[in-house]
Amino acid sequence: MTPRAGTMRLACMFSSILLFGAAGLLLFISLQDSTELTSQQVPGVKFNIRLQQPRDDFPPGSSQDGVFKAPAERVARDVSSRYLASSSRRAVTPRHVSRIFVEDRHRVLYCEVPKAGCSNWKRVLMVLAGLASSTADLQHNTVHYGGALKRLDTFDRQGILHRLSTYTKMLFVREPFERLVSAFRDKFEHPNSYYHPVFGKAILARYRANASGEALRTGSGVRFPEFVQYLLDVHRPVGMDIHWDHVSRLCSPCLIDYDFVGKFESMEDDANFFLSLIHAPRNLTFPQFKDRHSQEARTTAGITHQYFAQLSAPQRQRAYDFYYMDYLMFNYSKPFADLY
Numbered sequence: 088m089t090p091r092a093g094t095m096r097l098a099c100m101f102s103s104i105l106l107f108g109a110a111g112l113l114l115f116i117s118l119q120d121s122t123e124l125t126s127q128q129v130p131g132v133k134f135n136i137r138l139q140q141p142r143d144d145f146p147p148g149s150s151q152d153g154v155f156k157a158p159a160e161r162v163a164r165d166v167s168s169r170y171l172a173s174s175s176r177r178a179v180t181p182r183h184v185s186r187i188f189v190e191d192r193h194r195v196l197y198c199e200v201p202k203a204g205c206s207n208w209k210r211v212l213m214v215l216a217g218l219a220s221s222t223a224d225l226q227h228n229t230v231h232y233g234g235a236l237k238r239l240d241t242f243d244r245q246g247i248l249h250r251l252s253t254y255t256k257m258l259f260v261r262e263p264f265e266r267l268v269s270a271f272r273d274k275f276e277h278p279n280s281y282y283h284p285v286f287g288k289a290i291l292a293r294y295r296a297n298a299s300g301e302a303l304r305t306g307s308g309v310r311f312p313e314f315v316q317y318l319l320d321v322h323r324p325v326g327m328d329i330h331w332d333h334v335s336r337l338c339s340p341c342l343i344d345y346d347f348v349g350k351f352e353s354m355e356d357d358a359n360f361f362l363s364l365i366h367a368p369r370n371l372t373f374p375q376f377k378d379r380h381s382q383e384a385r386t387t388a389g390i391t392h393q394y395f396a397q398l399s400a401p402q403r404q405r406a407y408d409f410y411y412m413d414y415l416m417f418n419y420s421k422p423f424a425d426l427y
Contacts, residue, residue: 181240183339184247186329189237189254190215193365196239196250198258198338201330202269203351204358206230207374208259211362214371222374251343255365258338259358260417261351263410267318268311268394269386270330275309282328283307289324290317311394312402319405335412348417391422400425 187198190212197212199205209230210222218235219225229235239247261269274282287306291298294313302308317323318331329337338345347364349357358373377385384390395403407414407426414421 177342179247179251179339179342181247183342184239184251186337187239187256187343188212189239189242189250192216193367194250194254195365196254196256198256198343198345199329200258200260200266200334200337202266202273203259203261204354204373205259206378207376208358209236210374211358211367211371212236215367222371223376227378255347256343256345257347257349257361258334258340258345259349259351259354260334260413262388262391262419262422263334263413264395264406264422265386265388265391266351267331267406267410268391270328271311271314271394272383272386274330275314278307283309286317286325286328290314293317293320293324310397312397315398315402315406319402319409333410333413335416340416350417388422395423 186200187196188209189196193215195212195215197208199208206227207222210219210225213219213225213230213235214222216236239250242250275287283306285306287309288303289306290309290313291302291306294316295302295310317325335341340348347361349361355373355375362371362373395406398406403423404426407421407423413419
């Protein structure tokens with residue numbers, strides 16, 4: 088073997104070793120990423136924030152060193168970057184922040200997602216703001232129609248951008264099908280002076296053959312399959328509503344960098360954990376009462392399946408496709424085995 092050939096052989100061996108090492112490193116990183124994604128299946132969320140004064144009463148599973156990871160919040164960012172890469176180049180407008188409520192004393196921004204604990208979150212914000220001494224003192228209409236809490240879109244552009252860049256931004260989400268059934272039960276299975284005449288009459292006129300004159304006059308008695316027909320119709324007889332609109336549209340998570348994304352399914356732990364992080368008064372905990380239709384059971388996964396059993400398999404698939412981005416963005420599993 089010539090010296091030149093020997094040198095080339097050594098160089099090839101060295102290159103092979105480097106390539107093998109690089110491949111091993113990539114495999115290790117890939118496995119780490121897979122492990123992180125697996126851990127994101129848990130319902131609760133934490134977030135990346137460093138506390139100024141760590142407390143000694145954190146919920147189980149939290150870290151007292153003040154550093155926390157947010158599975159759902161991170162998944163939302165990953166989905167946004169993968170599917171909606173252009174969103175980072177868009178400017179925030181008042182429309183994007185119209186569902187965000189402001190609590191200046193504790194520097195909190197809360198994006199309201201109806202049917203995901205929003206009434207009780209507004210109660211908490213009002214107590215934090217000093218507008219009430221207890222969440223139990225606040226009635227439903229006061230919370231939603233009293234105008235005590237400011238929305239972010241009421242500030243000028245400088246005020247909006249300042250709060251977005253310096254306040255803790257949070258939202259709570261809910262399994263999309265469960266949220267949809269909760270909205271239907273609330274708005275269509277009980278007397279309602281707005282949803283029956285505005286939505287009910289239009290839905291019955293379009294989707295119920297031989298609807299009675301009484302049904303068309305009042306808009307009452309909409310059935311769940313009819314409601315879903317309306318939802319999936321590209322030419323809806325009446326527009327969308329915040330109670331069943333996509334969270335990705337309500338809160339613009341691809342445009343607004345939320346610090347904390349909690350889940351309705353683990354509300355008590357997530358909410359009280361968040362309150363400890365922002366140094367809320369220790370006697371303030373997230374309320375558990377149900378102030379509307381309080382005698383009626385909360386919408387659960389079991390109840391949701393009963394309602395969706397009224398639909399055909401293609402209808403369930405189309406409904407899943409309709410909420411696909413929310414399922415993906417907030418790391419919810421497929422609710423039925425036959426969905427693809």
